[in-house]
Amino acid sequence: MMDFTLTEDQVQLRGEIRKVCQDFSDPYWREVDARGEYPEAFVGKLTELGWLAALIPEEYGGIGLGITEASIILEEINRWGGNSTACHAQMYTMGTVLRHGSEEQKRRYLPGVASGELRLQAFGVTEPDSGSETTRIRTTAVRKGDRYVINGQKIFISRVLQSDLMLLLARTTPYDELEDKTRGLSAFLVDIREAGDALEVKPLDMMINHHTNALFFSDLEVPAENLIGEEGMGFxxxxxxxxxxxxxxxxxxxxxxxxxxxxxxxxxxxxxxxxxxxxxxxxxxxxxxxxxxxxxxxxxxxxxxxxxxxxxxxxxxxxxxxxxxxxxxxxxxxxxxxxxxxxxxxxxxxxxxxxxxxxxxxxxxxxxxxxxxxxxxxxxxxxxxxx
Amino acid sequence: MDIVVCGKIIPASTVTIEIDPATKRMIRKGVAHELDPAAASAVEEGLRLMEKVGGTLTLVTMGFNEITIGIRTALAMGATSAVHIFDDALAGSDTLATAKALAAAIGKRPFDLIICGTESSDSYSGIVPGQVARLLGVPPVTFATEMAVEGNTLTVKRQSESGYDVVEADLPALVTVTSGINEPRYPQLKGIMAAKRKEILQYSAADLGLAAGDVGEAGAREKVLEVGRPPRRDVGEVVEDDGEGGKRIADFLAEAKVI
Known part of the structure; x- marks a missing residue:
């Protein structure tokens, strides 16, 4: 038998996040939308209160809640007129680091993501010629010594200008050389703050206030230690x-x-x-x-x-x-x-x-x-x- | 410093309040509850004081099982512990019986300062804090818009019709704070999780030495005789704009000395 009655703790969580969301009422979201601004005050408040650290385990400075609880938080944001897309990625993009990163990477990044000191809410996958067909992406990462050199372009990559770090999927083995076409892609953590001119961010004018961008990589160097897990396993x-x-x-x-x-x-x-x-x-x-x-x-x-x-x-x-x-x-x-x-x-x-x-x-x-x-x-x- | 916040957990703002026709009292059982905003201001004021001078902050409240959620909110904000007076025999208590129960619970431990809201946001009697102070033999200082403690002295700015009075009292004392005294903090998510591990002490009427005849419906000296809706107000004057509408409204406001 399935029983989806919320536990007492979940009811409490829902009540507390609801109060925060209700205080950011219609005029706030209307104004942010009209000006095309990032809802910094709302995201800042959620960060300060620890809501965006819900899924990060306690040992890395988070709360260690489940997807059920995280889903309650995001539901409440939208239920009271807000727009979770502004910040939901800060909650779960770190999952790739958590599941596949090294212990050293987890210790280096996750506490900062949990406190909000580091924003990891940009995820670079989609390209102009490969949307749903992810295994066809063309952006390359070529290993040169202790670095990877990235070249290519991405599109519809949201919150890049509101992030310190971006999780990036890039090709490390040419498609034609692969037997298993789901291999050959690798995941990297790119420090946007250090990218300089090698990363051009071009905001896109969209129907919704989504802060999404086209990205152009020109010989962007990423330290090899920023590779997540094994090379070729990114997909x-x-x-x-x-x-x-x-x-x-x-x-x-x-x-x-x-x-x-x-x-x-x-x-x-x-x-x-x-x-x-x-x-x-x-x-x-x-x-x-x-x-x-x-x-x-x-x-x-x-x-x-x-x-x-x-x-x-x-x-x-x-x-x-x-x-x-x-x-x-x-x-x-x-x-x-x-x-x-x-x-x-x-x-x-x-x-x-x-x-x-x-x-x-x-x-x-x-x-x-x-x-x-x-x-x-x-x-x-x-x-x-x-x- | 040992601070007690005495506050109420009330039906949530989303709940449509219904009155039990038999008892003429608000139906509280089975509806969603939350920490009264007036109590939240009292908790906030207590936390600010505790953060400055150290010590403990205990929330003392009375009500059914449904109120645990509001108690947890106070604990999540930072209260160190809570006392929940919980007994079916207390249902229907009037303000004096409520004050007796609260005072008996507070009196079980040493305290320096009791902070209450001026009145609860559901029944608005505003009587209980004064009664609690009397029963505990401490001075009540009411309507504080600002408060501070130096050594053994509580100093408050007391709101008055013409401005404010500055009032001092020796501790232990009871102070009621107005809702505008502060902006209560939101609980941190970590605080919400930590609240689960904090102590909520439960007392029954017997634990507090209260006999059945002292409290509840049976002990209530105050009876609610009738509950009615406020009289309907007449519809105001509707100004049809025939080109002179703005002027007529301006004349009306001028006559009322609004402009």
Whole structure:
């Protein structure tokens, strides 16, 4: 029997992070969005209070909580109108160092990440010609003595200008020379502060306030000691972090979905047209109720995935389904919320359009839902590869 | 210095308060609770003092099982321990019975200073701190907008209608602080985790030497006779803008001496 009732500790955590999030209200996020600014005050407060160190083990200065608890934190940020993408990567990018880094690397970096003194929230994988097909990336890292020399380019790399360190995936063996095409890529920790002109960061103008960039590497030298784990194993290391990320993104989507449903149902009850609240019309009411049901269902899969992850069980199917279902349910709720608000839904002052733009991302990132379906079809249901 | 903060854990701000028609009292069982913001200000003030002069800070509170979450918030903020007075026999206690229980619990240990909010944010009686002070035989100093302790002397700026009075009292004493005295800190995540290991001492009415007739519904001298909604206020004047709307509003405000 599955019981997803939160423990007393989890209820306490939810209550405490909720208070912090509620104090950063709509006008704060609206203004940050309008100015295209990084929500420094919010991220700074979360850092100062230790929330972003939730997943780092105590021995490295963190709190040592599980994915379930981390997902509660991110859900609450989105539930109260915020946008977790500003800081969620500071929580989990370090996972690659934690799982595959040397003891020396963990001791050198993780306490700083835990305290917030070091921001490790940029993750350089995607390239202009290889998005979902990660094994085709072209950025190279060539070993020269005690250093690797990096050349190439990346795109949609977020929070680089708000990071001290970046986890970078680069090719150390040419694709054509590989028997196993999942090998040949390596993970590096790049110190952005020391990169100088060898790293050009070009901010991209996007639909959402996501602080994402195109990166150009020109003979960027990285000390060989910054290689994470074994050379050629980087792709495997990154895959290891996917399930955790899927669960966390699902929780963010659930938070968004609840925000939309609350705003839509409240407005539907207040707004009167033709002498009665618009929520008295089934055309308005039912889509909100339907989205609500889908969010609650997705949330159950999210808890299922999170609890399996925290028990150390295989959870690829559940984590992927949670991300798929929650992001689709949030998008459904976003549409119902816009429809309910009519023209006001497009007004910046109502915040719906901002959240609408933000939640759309979750259906295509960090992985497109089409590829989630491809994974389920092939790896869970045993059908032929569809891509 | 041993500081006691006496505060309440109240239904969370997200809860719609309902009144039990039989007892005419707020329904507290089974609803989400949180540390009263007034109590949080008292805890914050106590922590600032403790951080300056050292010592301990104990939260003393009374209520059902549901209030553990609020006790943990105070511990997560930095309180060193807590006392939870918890007994079904205490349900329905009036302010005097509540004060008796609190005073009996506080009196079990030595203390230098008791800090309370001026009043709780759910029932707003504002009577309990004075009663606790009387029962413990310490001076009550109320409505503090600033407070400091030097040696054995408590000095507060006491809010008054025309400004403030500066009031001194020898310790031990009880002080009530206004909600504007500080901005309570958020608990650190590490503090929340550490709070699980801090002591929450539980006392029943019997532990505090209180007989059944002294407390609870049976011992209540104060009875709530009726609970009603505030009278509806008339809808204000609606100014239709026929080109003169701004002027009419300005005239109205001028007449009311607002502008």
């Amino acid at each position: 495997r290391y990154i895959i290891d972090g996917w399930n955790a990320e899927r669960v966390l993104i699902a929780a963010e989507a659930v938070g968004d979905g609840r925000w939309f449903v609350e705003r839509a149902s409240r407005y539907a009850g207040e707004r009167k047209v033709f002498g009665r609240p618009i929520g008295a019309n089934q055309g308005i009411q039912f889509p909100i109720a339907q989205a609500y049901a889908h969010i609650e269902a997705a949330d159950l899969v999210r808890w299922h995935a999170a609890s399996k992850f925290d028990r150390g069980e295989r959870c690829g199917a559940e984590a992927n389904m949670a991300k798929l279902l929650a992001s689709e349910a949030a998008w459904e709720a976003a549409n119902a919320c816009i429809t309910t608000h009519g023209g006001y839904g497009l007004s910046v002052d109502y915040d719906v359009e901002r959240k609408f733009r933000e939640t759309r991302l979750l259906t295509i990132a960090p992985v497109s839902n089409n590829l989630v379906l491809a994974y389920l079809g092939q790896h869970v249901l045993g059908m032929p590869r569809s891509y």
